[in-house]
Amino acid sequence: MINIIICEDEKCYRDQVKEMLVKMAFSLDIEIQTECYCSAEEMLAAYENREKSYELMIFDIEMPGCDGLQAGKIIREQYQYDGQLVYLTSHAELMQDSFEIGTNQYLVKPIEYKEFEAKLRPIIKKIIDNDKRITVELVAGGLQIIPMKDITTIQAKSQGRKGGVIIQTTRELIEAFGKMADFENMLEKRKFFRIHKQTIINLDKITQFDGVEATTVDQQRYKVSRNKKRELKDLLLRNF
Structure with missing residues (x-):
């Protein structure tokens, strides 16, 4: 079982990413469980009281209040999260700032499944490999x-x-x-x-x-x- 967090303020993208993950999990014959949050504040509050570990987190960069970059920094530094971190953005130029946080991959909106699979499949396979x-x-x-x-x-x-x-x-x-x-x-x-x-x-x-x-x-x-x-x-x- 791979546990995944999706933090995205736009419902259409939350649903799209979840559907793409389910499709890829089916093709790889693996089980996944996703948790979706519409704000970084909501996600961080839930993460503080977590009862399990998460192998992959997918954050939107541009969110009201605490944005995805700030959330990623908190997760990395305060909670010592060393799992896979993927960013979504509508503006590719913002990705430069995410590299300092330890981005494993990024996707530019609108998201096409072909690109999603090309970038996420190696990450999912790495997670499976790391589960030994x-x-x-x-x-x-x-x-x-x-x-x-x-x-x-x-x-x-x-x-x-x-x-x-x-x-x-x-x-x-x-x-x-x-x-x-x-x-x-x-x-x-x-x-x-x-x-x-x-x-x-x-x-x-x-x-x-x-x-x-x-x-x-x-x-x-x-x-x-x-x-x-x-x-x-x-x-x-x-x-x-």
């Missing part, structure tokens, strides 16, 4: 299923013959059994990279690499081994 999960054995007992997209880093921590790790996710720290090499094999190599013998990092969670340390979305800094620096730089450039 791993199951870990907890040090405290039991098992836990963790979405790969939620993992920021995995660091080695000795727990005896079973090995051990600390998994930093967007929500919590998890102590689990396992060896770093096993986690390397479980995780997708195009998404995760072992920057140090004791640290595996999610490439999508890196906000800065200064040549010595990698900084993640939670403002933590991790040392990169000398022999890993060039490869990390190449991976980040390729992902960008």
Whole structure:
């Protein structure tokens, strides 16, 4: 299930975007759930009390009161939203300002389905890809299923013959059994990279690499081994 927010003050465009999403979901054989809001204020109030995560948000830029750009900045900075963000606009020149917020894509009104599908299909496929999960054995007992997209880093921590790790996710720290090499094999190599013998990092969670340390979305800094620096730089450039 992919949860999507649509925030657009014009009903005709809200309905159109929803219909296009449903059509694309049918063609991809996936389930989606959409929530529609006619103002950024209404959307932000609902998001503050959210009970689930949203993989995709589609905002109109030009709305009365709090516009889509302001809403996107609040979502990114105040709520640390790192999901997919798509903008709608009647004026393409406004898109320049959205790039600073972290726009994944944009659509110019009036919207044609052919363009909608061309731009949104790769995003939806990326969301599906990011929904992959791993199951870990907890040090405290039991098992836990963790979405790969939620993992920021995995660091080695000795727990005896079973090995051990600390998994930093967007929500919590998890102590689990396992060896770093096993986690390397479980995780997708195009998404995760072992920057140090004791640290595996999610490439999508890196906000800065200064040549010595990698900084993640939670403002933590991790040392990169000398022999890993060039490869990390190449991976980040390729992902960008």
